[in-house]
Amino acid sequence: MSIKGQAYVMGAYEHPTRDAPDKTTAQLHAECARGALDDAGLSFDDVDAYFCAGDAPGFGAMSMIDYMGLRNIRHMDTTETGGSSYLVHLGHAAQAIAAGKCQVALITLAGRPRNGGNRPGAGGGGRAPTGLSDGAPEAGFESIYGGSTHNTYGMCAMRHMYEYGTTSEQLAWIKVAASHHAQWNAHAFLKNVVTVEEVVNSRMIADPLHLLDCCVVTDGGGAVVVTSPQVARSLKRPKVRVLGAGEAPKVQQGGRGLDLTYSGAVWSGPRAFEEAGVTPADIKYVSIYDSFTITVLMQLEDLGFCKKGEGGRFVADGNLISGVGKLPFNTDGGGLCNNHPTNRGGMTKIIEAVRQARGEAHPKVQVPSCDLVLAHGTGGSLGVRHGSATVILEREA
Amino acid sequence: MSDTQEAPALMSRPLPAPAVTLESKPFFDAAAEGRFLIKRCTACGEAHWYPRSVCPHCHSPETVWEESPGTGVIYTYSVMWRSPTGPYAIGYVTLDEGPAMLTNFVDVAPDGLSIGMRVKVKFQPTEGGPPAPVFAPA
Numbered sequence: 001m002s003i004k005g006q007a008y009v010m011g012a013y014e015h016p017t018r019d020a021p022d023k024t025t026a027q028l029h030a031e032c033a034r035g036a037l038d039d040a041g042l043s044f045d046d047v048d049a050y051f052c053a054g055d056a057p058g059f060g061a062m063s064m065i066d067y068m069g070l071r072n073i074r075h076m077d078t079t080e081t082g083g084s085s086y087l088v089h090l091g092h093a094a095q096a097i098a099a100g101k102c103q104v105a106l107i108t109l110a111g112r113p114r115n116g117g118n119r120p121g122a123g124g125g126g127r128a129p130t131g132l133s134d135g136a137p138e139a140g141f142e143s144i145y146g147g148s149t150h151n152t153y154g155m156c157a158m159r160h161m162y163e164y165g166t167t168s169e170q171l172a173w174i175k176v177a178a179s180h181h182a183q184w185n186a187h188a189f190l191k192n193v194v195t196v197e198e199v200v201n202s203r204m205i206a207d208p209l210h211l212l213d214c215c216v217v218t219d220g221g222g223a224v225v226v227t228s229p230q231v232a233r234s235l236k237r238p239k240v241r242v243l244g245a246g247e248a249p250k251v252q253q254g255g256r257g258l259d260l261t262y263s264g265a266v267w268s269g270p271r272a273f274e275e276a277g278v279t280p281a282d283i284k285y286v287s288i289y290d291s292f293t294i295t296v297l298m299q300l301e302d303l304g305f306c307k308k309g310e311g312g313r314f315v316a317d318g319n320l321i322s323g324v325g326k327l328p329f330n331t332d333g334g335g336l337c338n339n340h341p342t343n344r345g346g347m348t349k350i351i352e353a354v355r356q357a358r359g360e361a362h363p364k365v366q367v368p369s370c371d372l373v374l375a376h377g378t379g380g381s382l383g384v385r386h387g388s389a390t391v392i393l394e395r396e397a
Numbered sequence: 398m399s400d401t402q403e404a405p406a407l408m409s410r411p412l413p414a415p416a417v418t419l420e421s422k423p424f425f426d427a428a429a430e431g432r433f434l435i436k437r438c439t440a441c442g443e444a445h446w447y448p449r450s451v452c453p454h455c456h457s458p459e460t461v462w463e464e465s466p467g468t469g470v471i472y473t474y475s476v477m478w479r480s481p482t483g484p485y486a487i488g489y490v491t492l493d494e495g496p497a498m499l500t501n502f503v504d505v506a507p508d509g510l511s512i513g514m515r516v517k518v519k520f521q522p523t524e525g526g527p528p529a530p531v532f533a534p535a
Contacts, residue, residue, distance in 0.1 A: 023450075024419050030451045031458075044456045069453030133416035140415035140425070141447040144529055145501050146477060151487045154475030162473070162512045207476040207507075254445030254453035255496030258489060260473060384499070 007094035011040025021115050025057050026137040028110035030068045042104060044068065049075035049102035051093060053085030055111045058136030062385050064108070066251035067137050073249050074271060075102040076387065085109075142384065149291060149343075150214065152383030154206035156260045157294035161208060163261055163309065168208055170312030171293040172199035175212050175336050177320035178290065182333025184364040189216040190337040199293075213293040215334075220341035222351050238358040239396040243278065243372075246271025251385045261309075263378055264388030265302035272390035273304070278372060280304040283392075285356040285367045286327060287349035287375040290334040296320075299376055300327075303390065322365040331356060331365035346377035346389065357395040371395045408476075409503050410485035414526025420450050423462055425527035433467035433518045433530060435494060436460045446496035467518025468493050468535060476507045490516055490532050504533040 013035030020028060029052070037043060050073050056064045061076040075096050079088050086107055093105035116134060133139065160166045176196055182188035194212060202211040232239050248267035252258065273279060280303060288303075290296045297311035305327055306314035319325035332338045332352040335345040353375040355361045361370075373393050380386035417425050427434045436448035440457035452460050474488030486502040488510070502510055503521065515535040520528035 022419065026418075027420060027450050030456075034456065034458075067449060067453070068451065069456055131417075132422065133418050135416055135418075137418060137420065137449060138447050140417055140421050142499050144412050144415045144523065145487050145499055146410060146480070146485055147487055147499065148477070150479065151475040151477040154477075155473045155488060158475055159473035159512065204476075204478050206478065207474075209475075252446075252497075254443070255447075255492075255498055256443070256445065256454065258472060258491070258497035260489075 001098060003091070003094040003098045006098035009090070011036040011038075011042065013039050015110070019114050020112050023112075024137065025055070025110050025112055025134050026064065026067050028112070029056060029064055029108045032108050032110055033068060033106055036106070036108075044070060045072055046104045047106045048072050049077075049093060049096055049105035051077045051079075051086075051089035051105060051107040053078065053089070053109070054080045054082075055109055057134065058138065059380060059385065060387065062249050062251060062380060062387060063136045063138060065249050066253075066385055069254065070106075071253060074247065074267065075105070076247060076249060147381070147384065148206070149381060150209060151206035152381040153292045153294055154209045155383045156298065157208050157213075157292070159260045160294065160298065160311075164312065166297065166309075166312040168200045168210070168213075169196050170316050171209075171213055171297060172196040173316045173318070174290070174293040174296045174320060175199045177315070177318060177325070178330055178334045178336040178338075180318075180321045180324075181331045181365050182337035184362040185333045185338050188333040188338040189218050190333070209292055209294065215291050215336050215340045215345070216338070217343065218339050218341055220339055222341065222347040224347070224350055224354070238360075240354050240357045240393050241396055242391065243394045244272040244274070244276030244392045245390065246273075246275070247387065247389045249385070249387050260383055261298065263298050263302050263382050264386060265299045265376060265378070265390065268388040268390040269303040269376070272374075272392050276392040276394075278392060282372055283327075283374045284370045285331070285353065285373045286329045287334075287353040287373070288329050289345050289349060289377040290330055290336045291340070291345060291378075293336070295378060295382060296329070298382065299378065303374070303376060322367055328365070328367050331361050331367070344379070346375075346379065349375040349377050350391070353391075353393055357393050359395075371397070406506055407504050408483070408485050408507060410480075410482060410501055412501070412521055412523040412529050412531070414523045415529050417527065421448060424448055425529075427462075427464075428520050428528045428530065431520055433465050433520075434462045435465045435492065435496065437463045437494075444492075444494040444496055446492070446498045463494075465492065465494055465518075467530065467532075469516060469532075471502070471510065471512055471514045471516055471532075472497050473512060474502060474510050476510070486510055498530075501531045502533070503531045509534070 250264035322328035438452035
């Protein structure tokens, strides 16, 4: 497949300003977006892919998606190559469109070097009022409140318990399952098997999450190599092919209808399943991002492994333990027990899913005939804004 | 850093200075006068949070400041116990105008919070910046 002739540049807009003392960089991004969409005859709601680089303030693409009120995004790209980023983005957008990942991609650039640049706390470099920030537009309304992963995920757990009756004991089963797997992993940071009682009696970190509801903090890393079918055939390793992938941001949408009981997996999951042509019932093993126990529970619901609100009952009684339950998860011990390198668990989720699909997981946790696996992650915070991504992999017979 | 498990009677937490932008300056200027502002779009009529110049609902640039009584209910919360300054509560308030906003809950004991509780804004000094909104039981 080539991008040749598969994508069109249908909107283009150059902002008329050359000196913007009275506008934020976020505002300029939005004005540029509007200009290009108006030129094309499209609306913000038509946009299903967003591309930005390091000039966009905030958290990857997430802050600007939130700021601009983009609510139909299914593809994101924040590749940064300095001033050439937007040319890279155009090529990537064409690839994404050719692959059917999106239909309307928005690429924005904006900044105010004459007025202090894009730095948080900047503003003194030009005629703009001094002492003002031009950083993430949400920062002044969020970062002062002591939000951490612990307490923002705690807020999700608190609401989930309130709406669905989920209990600390049910959440604890997720840690128990991870610990059962970690005992076989020689590299696991925590190898001891724990009980539900030990989890719920560990000290409270951020209500209702206890110490043992939290993942480990570890140094380390990982990498994967993705090849063409032709290269794959020339190599001597088991062939694990990508069947489908989906992604989605979940942002605050102006605070309207805030619902912290679900994640972006409600969008990224179905996109991956649709592309793969499989259903949750077909999946033999799942790697599920496990920054906290509640993270796993919500994502399992959102991916369709059980109904919304029934996650507590689904994870209880060892249902996630390999060889015991119906849905073996994180057989390396996951982020909860094994590894969460540099607080970014997505890489290790892919790696254990590949081990399972290859049949190379530890024999004590290897899922029999494990030909179809899923890896899913959430980055940022479930309780504030985050990016969700789901991939489905298959071992080629 | 020490971990604290003893709950004081009422929670409070020192606030760092908020990052004020050109777009948020009117909010924090009003906060210094004890007034709580939200933004509403004159094109679609909807209020939003956090305040911005572009309506996140209909994308119109026609947003205006509106004074709010700063009342609402707790949507969710979490008391953070792993804190060198003592436990504090973060959470979301659903304002009576509709939008939900992130905040801290103060003047309340850790076990005194509940989802659905009515709360009202108050302004708390920050470390070297303008006062910022926190919420206390109404």
